[in-house]
Amino acid sequence: DVKVTQSSRYLVKRTGEKVFLECVQDMDHENMFWYRQDPGLGLRLIYFSYDVKMKEKGDIPEGYSVSREKKERFSLILESASTNQTSMYLCATEDRDMYFGPGTRLTVT
Amino acid sequence: AQSVTQLGSHVSVSEGALVLLRCNYSSSVPPYLFWYVQYPNQGLQLLLKYTSAATLVKGINDFEAEFKKSETSFHLTKPSAHMSDAAEYFCAVSEGGGSYIPTFGRGTSLIVHP
Numbered sequence: 001d002v003k004v005t006q007s008s009r010y011l012v013k014r015t016g017e018k019v020f021l022e023c024v025q026d027m028d029h030e031n032m033f034w035y036r037q038d039p040g041l042g043l044r045l046i047y048f049s050y051d052v053k054m055k056e057k058g059d060i061p062e063g064y065s066v067s068r069e070k071k072e073r074f075s076l077i078l079e080s081a082s083t084n085q086t087s088m089y090l091c092a093t094e095d096r097d098m099y100f101g102p103g104t105r106l107t108v109t
Numbered sequence: 110a111q112s113v114t115q116l117g118s119h120v121s122v123s124e125g126a127l128v129l130l131r132c133n134y135s136s137s138v139p140p141y142l143f144w145y146v147q148y149p150n151q152g153l154q155l156l157l158k159y160t161s162a163a164t165l166v167k168g169i170n171d172f173e174a175e176f177k178k179s180e181t182s183f184h185l186t187k188p189s190a191h192m193s194d195a196a197e198y199f200c201a202v203s204e205g206g207g208s209y210i211p212t213f214g215r216g217t218s219l220i221v222h223p
Contacts, residue, residue, distance in 0.1 A: 004152070031209070040118060042199060042215035043153075090152055094209055098143075100152035 003027070004101035006091050012107045019078040021104050023091030031094040032074040034058075034066065036087040037103070043090065049074055081108045111136045111202045115214035123222050128187040130217050132174075132200030135181065142183040143201040143211060144174055153199060159183060170194070195221045 007022035025032065031050055035043040035058075045058030047066040055066050063085060067075045078085055086108045091101040116131040134140055141160050145153040157168025164176040174185045183200060197218050201211035 009150075033210070035213075040215060043213040045210065048210065092153075096209065097155055097158070098145075098153075098211065100145075100154070102150075102152045 004091055004093055004099050006089075006101040006104050008104050009102060010105050010107075012109065013078075013081050014109055015082060017078075017081050017108075019081045019106065019108075021076040021078075021089055021091075021106070023074045023076070023101055025072055025074075025093045025099070027093065027095065027099070028071065029093040029095045029099075030071070032068065033092040033094065033098075034064075034074065034076045035090045035092065036060070037090055038087050046076065081106075083108050111140065111204055111212045113200050113202050113212055113214035115198075115200050115217050117217055118215065119218045119220060121220040121222065122190045124192055125189050128172075128185070128190045128194065128219065130185040130198050130200075130219065132183045132185065132214060133181055134183060134200070134202040136202055136204055138204045141203045141209075141211075142174075142176060143203075144168065144172070144183075144185050145199045145201065145213075147197040147199065147216075149196070156185070156198075190219075190221050192221050192223065195219055 003026045033048040034046045049055050049068045065077045089104045092098045112135045114133045143158045144156040147153045157166045159166045159176045167173045172187045197216050200214040203211040
């Protein structure tokens with residue numbers, strides 16, 4: 001079974017803080033993704049990575065960055081959190097099918 | 110470019126009734142099509158997928174979907190709803206011959222009444 005884990009299920013941060021969301025997968029997949037999910041908007045792609053040290057912008061990269069130093073770990077970074085980044089964040093890996101983590105519900109106050 | 114439209118943000122059915130969740134897609138190449146389900150406080154799970162083989166695709170928990178190229182549709186059905194089917198359902202499309210990055214619809218919340 002593919003396992004995708006995310007470091008926190010719930011997170012509360014203050015405006016302006018630097019926020020790290022971690023994602024780890026155990027299936028040696030090359031492709032990893034970060035999405036945010038908002039009611040009525042579905043899933044929107046923030047960043048993705050096809051390989052270590054490689055990253056590509058998705059549809060809504062503004063205000064975010066990513067890091068992939070090791071194949072199994074893909075981190076999403078909010079350099080200076082803002083209230084409009086309050087959302088559910090989903091990490092996924094892909095190997096023909098997509099496998100999602102449980103999500104991190106981030107609240108920025 | 111690829112896109113997905115899910116008709117109806119909420120669908121309400123009685124337990125035992127037919128479930129029909131609608132999905133229309135747009136793709137410039139033959140598409141791969143997916144349905145995912147998200148139970149409360151969980152990530153998405155793959156229900157079923159179409160990858161250019163049989164047009165009627167069967168998935169888990171008695172769900173199925175039919176690819177209709179002429180209608181650019183991939184509607185999800187289940188003959189008899191169960192209370193445990195209450196969840197958010199997402200349709201997705203990817204351009205199978207090239208990038209596997211799917212584009213997701215906005216989701217349909219299925220409500221099942223006793």
